[in-house]
Amino acid sequence: MKILNQTVKMEALALSAPHVQVKFYTKQPQYAIPDTPFSVPSSVTTKELSSLINSLVAGESGDGNIADFDFLISGEFLRLPLDQHLAQKEISSEDVVELEYIVHHPAPRPEHSMDHDDWVSSVQGSDKYILSGCYDNTLHIWKTDGGPIMTIPGHTQPVKCVAWVDSQSEEPVSTFLSGSHDQTILLWEWNREKNEIDCRHCCRGHAGSVDCVAVDSSRQRFCSGSWDKMLKLWSAVVNMEEEIEEEVEVSQKKKRKGDKTKKVQTRVPLLTLSGHSEGVSAVTWTDGNEVCTASWDHTIRLWDLEQATQKSLLQGSKVFLDLAYSSLNRLLITASADRHLRLWDPRVKDGAIVKCTYTSHTAWVSSVAWSPANENQFISGSYDNLMKLWDRRSPKAPLYNMGGHEDRILTVDWSIPSLLLSGAADNQLKVYGYLDAQQQLMENI
Numbered sequence: 053m054k055i056l057n058q059t060v061k062m063e064a065l066a067l068s069a070p071h072v073q074v075k076f077y078t079k080q081p082q083y084a085i086p087d088t089p090f091s092v093p094s095s096v097t098t099k100e101l102s103s104l105i106n107s108l109v110a111g112e113s114g115d116g117n118i119a120d121f122d123f124l125i126s127g128e129f130l131r132l133p134l135d136q137h138l139a140q141k142e143i144s145s146e147d148v149v150e151l152e153y154i155v156h157h158p159a160p161r162p163e164h165s166m167d168h169d170d171w172v173s174s175v176q177g178s179d180k181y182i183l184s185g186c187y188d189n190t191l192h193i194w195k196t197d198g199g200p201i202m203t204i205p206g207h208t209q210p211v212k213c214v215a216w217v218d219s220q221s222e223e224p225v226s227t228f229l230s231g232s233h234d235q236t237i238l239l240w241e242w243n244r245e246k247n248e249i250d251c252r253h254c255c256r257g258h259a260g261s262v263d264c265v266a267v268d269s270s271r272q273r274f275c276s277g278s279w280d281k282m283l284k285l286w287s288a289v290v291n292m293e294e295e296i297e298e299e300v301e302v303s304q305k306k307k308r309k310g311d312k313t314k315k316v317q318t319r320v321p322l323l324t325l326s327g328h329s330e331g332v333s334a335v336t337w338t339d340g341n342e343v344c345t346a347s348w349d350h351t352i353r354l355w356d357l358e359q360a361t362q363k364s365l366l367q368g369s370k371v372f373l374d375l376a377y378s379s380l381n382r383l384l385i386t387a388s389a390d391r392h393l394r395l396w397d398p399r400v401k402d403g404a405i406v407k408c409t410y411t412s413h414t415a416w417v418s419s420v421a422w423s424p425a426n427e428n429q430f431i432s433g434s435y436d437n438l439m440k441l442w443d444r445r446s447p448k449a450p451l452y453n454m455g456g457h458e459d460r461i462l463t464v465d466w467s468i469p470s471l472l473l474s475g476a477a478d479n480q481l482k483v484y485g486y487l488d489a490q491q492q493l494m495e496n497i
Contacts, residue, residue, distance in 0.1 A: 070094045072134060073148045076105065080154060083109050083119070089148055094135040098123055101130075105153055120156035125149065129446040157429075159452050160441060160472050160484035164198030172475025173212050177468040178219040183228055184481050185211030191230050193242065196471060198483065204240070204249055209233035215265045215274065216467075217288045227252075227290060229274060231262030237276055239319070241290060252290050255319045258282065266335045266343070273322070275343050277332025283345055285323040285357055325355055327362050336377040344398070346372035346386060354398060366396060366405055374419045380427035383407070383444075387417035393432055395444055408447050412440060418462055425469040433461030439474045439484075456482055 071091045078084055085108040092101070102121040109118050123130040130137055130151070138145050170187035177183075181201070182194040191204040191211060210233045217227040217239070224245040231237045237255035242248070260279030267274040267288060274288045330348035338344050341358040352366040352375065371389040378385075384396040393410040415435035423429040429451075433439045437457045440450040459477035466472055472484040 070135075070145075072096075072138070072145050074134075074151050075148050076151050076153055078153050083121075083153070083155070085109060092134070094138075094145060095133045097133050098130055101134075101151070101153070102156075121153045122156045124152040124154070124445060127445055129443065131446065131448055157443075157451060158487065160454055160486040162454070162456060162482065163471075163485045164483040165456070166192075166194055166198055166200070166481040166483075168192065168475075168479045168481065170210075170479060171462060171477045172479065172481050173210060174214045174463050175465045175473045175475045175481055176214055176216055177465055177471055177473055178216040179468070181219060181226075182473065182481070182483075183214045183216060184475060185214040185230055187211070189232070191240075192481075194481070196468065196483070202242075202247065202249060206230070206238055206240075206251055207232040207234050207236070209261075212261055212263045213265045215267050217267050217274070218271050227288070229265050229267070229288070231265045231276060233261040235260060235262060235278075237262055237265060237286070239288065239290065251316050253319045254316045255286050255321070257284055257321045257324070260331065263331065263333055264335045266337055268337045268340065270340070275335050275337070277335040277345055277347075279331035281326065281328045281331060281347075283325040283328075283332060283335065283343065283355060284321040285325075285343075286319060286321050291317075323357065323360055325360065325362070327353055333371075333373050334375045336375060338377050338382075338398070344375065344377060344384065346375040348372070352384070352386065352396070352398075364398070366398065368394075373416060376420045376422050376430065378422040378427060378430075380422075385420050385422065385430050385432075387420040387432060389416045391415060391417060391434075393417055393420060393430075393442070408444065410442055410447055410450075412450050412453075413438065415460070418460065419464040421464050421466040423466055423469065431464050431466055431472055433464035433474050433476075435460035437461060437476070439464055439472065439482075441472070441486075454482075454484055456480075 072094045073089045074092055075089050101123055105121050106118050168186045172184055173187055174185035180196055184192045187210040189207045193201040211230050213231040215229045219226040226242045228240050229237055235258045238251050239253040241250045241252050258278040258280050262276050262278050264277040265274055272288055274286055276284050328347040328349050332345050332347050334346040336344050343355045346352050348371045350368045354363040356363045372386050374387040376385050386394050391413045394406050395408040396405055397407050413434040413436050417432050417434045419433040421431050428443050428445055430442050439454040441452045442450045457476040457478050461474050461476045463475045470486055472486050475481045
């Protein structure tokens with residue numbers, strides 16, 4: 053009787069309109085409804101469909117609106133009236149249309165903005181802390197609530213990239229990396245209890261600006277990419293034997309009268325790989341011995357570190373400014389100078405390697421990052437001053453636009469599931485809080 057009543061209600065919305073048979077299903081069992089086809093107006097919208105699902109879930113007693121829902125057909129979000137979507141995708145309205153429904157994701161909320169003295173070039177979160185790099189040659193450590201912990205001088209030119217090596221150890225010591233236009237990578241050790249910082253190693257070997265670094269899952273090694281076109285592999289272990297100790301002044305900017313020059317061990321690369329014809333703009337690990345790089349030479353390359361060879365090459369049409377790999381879905385997202393984001397499946401041997409193109413930004417897309425907890429979601433930052441939240445099942449438009457920056461975004465990060473981070477040329481690091489749909493519902497109870 054309940055199902056019949058709901059069908060009658062839907063028909064009352066458009067008595068004279070043509071109808072389509074639909075069957076609803078969900079992977080969220082708390083919102084499951086009977087597996088029965090419904091007759092709905094062909095021009096029905098997601099708002100009307102959401103009202104129907106709410107009525108069915110709440111029951112005739114009616115507990116009010118339970119949640120807003122999104123709907124997918126063949127894995128793609130329904131953003132148009134049903135009949136328009138079916139026509140666009142050449143899906144017959146004579147057949148029963150299967151509609152998956154999921155709880156609508158709430159909008160990210162602006163939480164904090166951290167001031168820097170120059171452009172914010174790089175950022176990475178980890179657990180309770182945020183690490184940022186700046187064009188004034190310094191690094192910064194922040195609390196996730198926006199509170200400053202430490203400003204770290206050390207490089208002699210702008211910091212271009214940062215990465216945590218180990219920030220969640222039971223020991224009170226965290227380690228992290230910074231790469232710079234000064235052609236070096238510094239490996240730092242931070243005693244969290246004493247709030248003391250020490251530069252342990254200076255990694256030398258690049259002949260150009262170090263623009264990207266990435267640490268492997270074992271936290272024992274890292275890779276770096278440079279404007280010198282090279283990819284290099286290094287040890288991330290502090291205090292290796294048989295290293296050269298030389299005089300390196302790590303804190304020129306803040307050096308006080310009477311300070312002695314700090315002795316820092318110089319580290320050399322374990323492996324150097326060449327192949328790119330322009331600067332390497334991004335590097336990421338795809339498994340224990342495979343690394344992926346993107347370059348200004350319009351190519352993406354996959355490297356086998358064990359064999360020290362290039363495994364494959366993916367050809368693009370414009371400069372690649374960034375790329376990100378998701379271990380959840382094993383796909384790549386790239387950011388390009390042509391304003392587009394592209395989804396790649398590097399495993400494909402035949403057919404289209406580019407699975408989807410996402411277009412919404414109006415200027416260069418400078419940075420991209422996958423969600424660490426959701427295989428479908430990613431963020432992008434652009435020279436149009438906007439950070440965007442995307443779902444790969446919604447190719448026509450992003451889920452949300454996040455404004456606030458007054459100049460171009462240079463870096464974004466989604467290492468902490470509940471925080472979206474963006475750094476820009478307006479000297480600001482912005483933090484957006486993000487709860488998934490289920491967390492948001494629980495918070496509102």
